[in-house]
Amino acid sequence: MTSFKNTYLKNIALIGNSLPRRCGIATFTTDLQQAISTSPAGVKTAIVAMTDHGHAYDYPASVWLQIPDESLEDYIRAAEALNAGRFDVVCLQHEFGIFGGEAGGHILALLSRLEMPIVTTLHTVLAQPSPAQRRVLAQIVDTSAKVVVMAEKGRALLREVYGIPAEKIEVIPHGIPDIAFCEPDLAKTKLEFEGRSVILTFGLLSPNKGIEVMIDAMPLILKSQPDAVYVVLGATHPNLVRNEGEAYRERLIARALDLGIEKHVVFLDQFVDQATLLDFISMCDVYATPYLNEAQMTSGTLAYSFGLGKAVVSTPYWHARELLADGRGILVPFSDAETIGTEIATLLTDNARRKAMRVRAYASSRSMTWQRTAERYISLFDDAAPRRSRPNAVLSGGNASVHKLPAAPEPELAYLLSMCDDTGLFQHAVHSVPDRSHGYCVDDNARALVLAVTLNSSGEKLLPEPLTTRFASFVQHAWNPDKKHFRNFMSFDRRWLEDKGSEDSHGRTLWALGECARSDANASRRSWAAALFAEALPTVEMFSSPRAWAFTLIGLDGYCAAKGEDLVAKRMRRLLADRLVDILARVETEDWVWFEEGLSYDNARLPQALILTGLASETSAYVVAGMRTLRWLITKQTAPAGHFRPIGTDGFSDIRKPPQEFDQQPLEATATISACLAAWRADQSMEWKNEATAAFAWFLGSNDLALTLVDTDTGSCRDGLHRLRVNENRGGESVVSYLLGLIETRRFARISDQPAKLAPLRALRA
Structure with missing residues (x-):
């Protein structure tokens, strides 16, 4: 389940056929009503059922009112009842043939009298309507705040045949039951x-x-x-x-x-x-x-x-x-x-x-799935409802934003603690049992150090001090002074499996050290982190990995805040940011606004690095490039249904192709939340709050499978989404990614609800 809570809509009425009447519209209306009424939004629903001439049905309690289809007086009485019932929105299910009068025109007597917004779902869009059908449909559309069709062809016909403006049309696919994939x-x-x-x-x-x-x-x-x-x-x-x-x-x-x-x-x-x-x-x-x-x-x-x-x-x-x-x-x-x-x-x-x-x-x-369909309809209803009645709507750039951050749970650390021993954080787990056979890596322990510093400096639940020290100790031990490089992989018996790790793991470790140097609660550890950061930084100059540059830049944001007098660090920050801007200029085209020929992992860290660097150094070009690439990335990470869809690992080797949908990894959601937080600091636009909301909601079930990845009672997080199921293993990277995303989401909620302060480069909104 998602954790979205609707705070405005209270009562929705659906007009259409209803079971036990035997037809597709009746089935659809009933399924939609049940999906909305059982959604986390807490909206009450009622059906106004159309009853065909000469028939009587044993309607269930969900049917609040019925209208004999040929009785014009009953349409008018139904309008009066709906107005008296103070429904927030009426959702009409329209199909030629289920309403009385010429071309079903009796329904207009009802719609024209309603005092609340109408959202109409068109189950049929005729390419060659009769004059009467065209007239009736035109009047229905005129009285509707939005019209919904279930296929792109419907949108095209409404625009080409009926001249309906694009902004009035929404495409929401037909809902389906959420049933597990199975053999017959x-x-x-x-x-x-x-x-x-x-x-x-x-x-x-x-x-x-x-x-x-x-x-x-x-x-x-x-x-x-x-x-x-x-x-x-x-x-x-x-x-x-x-x-x-x-x-x-x-x-x-x-x-x-x-x-x-x-x-x-x-x-x-x-x-x-x-x-x-x-x-x-x-x-x-x-x-x-x-x-x-x-x-x-x-x-x-x-x-x-x-x-x-x-x-x-x-x-x-x-x-x-x-x-x-x-x-x-x-x-x-x-x-x-x-x-x-x-x-x-x-x-x-x-x-x-x-x-x-x-x-x-x-x-x-x-x-x-009907759950996702209900979410989209509820969002549409909320859009259609009068904005003057919605005190919680936040205006941004002249448009009302109705997305609300999920009710982020309290951070629970029990599972993280179970994944650690006296060496550090284990890499992998079999289900929720730590897997000793794969040992440890500096990647995950560096991430864990970032989490520890973030927890201990944000007023959240504190991580036990010995554990923070343990992560720092792992990072210290990973440093190879002979190679001027961090090692990455360590076996369970504490043997390093390499002399040096990857460029990305080195950059990620610098990120952790930079955060520690700026924000750790322990002054001695801040000094340690700054010293090791300065020793390891020069190695990065020879790196060719854009992600290593980005991780290092994020670390430099923290380090330079603590050691602003370090001219070597400032030179490196400028060098790495210029490299990112340079490769963007070389690769970017009108429809490919990115640093590389393909998308892979931790993508949002690249825009985040440029935005943070631009804000800290007051360099507008960096901020503009970061905001532009982040907006483009978000379009690639948004499913047609509107939910967050991380770049799938199946497409990491693809060149300039649409992203693959699977497998989806938790670190992509966390990176996006962090990048949106950086973007919000640049221009304080509520679009970033909305995008962070969608990314965090991915953990809680607002995703392609409508399945939650986390156990909020323990703080565990599954390793991702496969095509048909979640990955039940819950490794170190996943739990740290979830907890970091959770802490930043909670931080986002606190700071974005405060009175706006002018960001240093607000004039640079892209």
């Missing part, structure tokens, strides 16, 4: 399809779904996969039943009989609850959506199957084209039984390809 065998056994290769289509049965095309494809599939079975799960659409009974279903059954495949096509005339539906999706090997035309803006059935990590074969309707792009599924031509049969047969007989497609789909869908 267990569900097959439960549903009595054990030993079969299962192809599934589910949803209300109607002629536009293309079921007959899949039936025609089955003989071809059976040639290479004789055990295959096509399961068609779903009741016939109520409108179809009303007009022709079950004639369409009977025609499909007859078609299977004519082809002699009736034992391989199973019709289940059921409208199932979500738990049963998820069992059916879980058991299928391939999910098929053979819809007959492209004008399908949203498919909940596609979203659910994709979100459970299924191999999907689909015709290229609008939603499928976007969701299944880049190898996340297979697209086949409309009404082409031969091609769909060939592709499904190939998938069923190629386990490796099918598994790879499933993994891609599941990993890509983590930002679509």
Whole structure:
């Protein structure tokens, strides 16, 4: 769970169909209402349900009011009730056909009378609307503060066909249940399809779904996969039943009989609850959506199957084209039984390809879980609500910022203590058990020294003094005076495994020494740190690693604050900052605003180093370069759903390519928080508070998998996010990264809530 707490919104009303009415809009409205009501924001919800003519439903308690779709008077009464109920926002689920009047125009009588903002979700956007449909939709949009579509195609149509301004449109993908990735065998056994290769289509049965095309494809599939079975799960659409009974279903059954495949096509005339539906999706090997035309803006059935990590074969309707792009599924031509049969047969007989497609789909869908969908809707509702009623909104640059820092927990040090012995901090752990086989490294002990100094100088929970001394002792012992270099790796039996470590580990150790020289609570240790820093600094002049330069510059920020008279240090600070600016000028292009040809680890430390150096030396060029690169990096670290997405280790070797999503590491979030804190000191813009919020929230579950990485009771932190799960190991780097990020987040909250003071270079806001 995330720890975001909404402090303004209290009551939200959703207008649309609702379960137990049988339709996709009813399912969506109910799922969205439940996701919002169970979110950490603490928002109360109510559904205003549209009831179709001649029907009555046993609505649950979540349905606060119902409107007979043909009764104009009831729309007006509903508006009066909503106003009297003092709802903060109304969220309309719009689909042509669920409201009364010409082109569903009765809903306008309700919307025009509401006294609160309206956010409208458009489940269909017609490319060729009738005049009446265009008129009704235009009026709905005019009365809405924001409109939501679930695919980029919807955004494009709204702009091109209806002329709606871009700033009024938001794209929020269809929500999905948050279900673990699993193999289909267990569900097959439960549903009595054990030993079969299962192809599934589910949803209300109607002629536009293309079921007959899949039936025609089955003989071809059976040639290479004789055990295959096509399961068609779903009741016939109520409108179809009303007009022709079950004639369409009977025609499909007859078609299977004519082809002699009736034992391989199973019709289940059921409208199932979500738990049963998820069992059916879980058991299928391939999910098929053979819809007959492209004008399908949203498919909940596609979203659910994709979100459970299924191999999907689909015709290229609008939603499928976007969701299944880049190898996340297979697209086949409309009404082409031969091609769909060939592709499904190939998938069923190629386990490796099918598994790879499933993994891609599941990993890509983590930002679509109902929890994440609810977060995005709540943020949108908060944006739409009147700003004059929100005392907690902070104005920055003329725009209201509604992000609020997570309720950062108290720092707990129990796990950090368990990861230390009388030598120092262990590198790795197996789950939460220290792994002695990998020993220690100066990288982690230097980070731990930074943490110790930060804790002991920030008014937070103090680290036991002997432990701070132990980290300092490790750093001292790592110094090799013969090589003028720090060693890095040490075995459990206290043997150094090298004469000198990497350039980056040397720079990182200087960072720790610089912080210690400036801020350690112990005067003697401050003197020790300054002396060792001065001895180790000249080695850096020969380094070629930009990160080593950046770590050293961050250390110099502390050292020069303590030893401002050291001219050698000031010269080195200028030299290293100029090097960073120089390589930026050599590499930067219009769409690649970075120091290197690729992105790798601890990326935000490079902008942070330039910003800190520019502020300390009053050099505007450094600050401007640091702010520009940090803003660009943040765009690369922001997922489409808006949450923080660290640069994944899979892409560290990529040259000028979009970042890979996995594996995601804790130190990236911590580096981003630190860089945002430095940027805030430069211009005090609330954008940096928002970005730091998002980076810290990554630890607490606002991430691609919607899974928390930390145990706030002990202070442990998992080593990162894989494609389908968290890494349950909890090594030294991870726990220190989390605690550093936590302390800086808490510090950020304190200083950014104080009255603004003019930063030295505020005029340089980029």
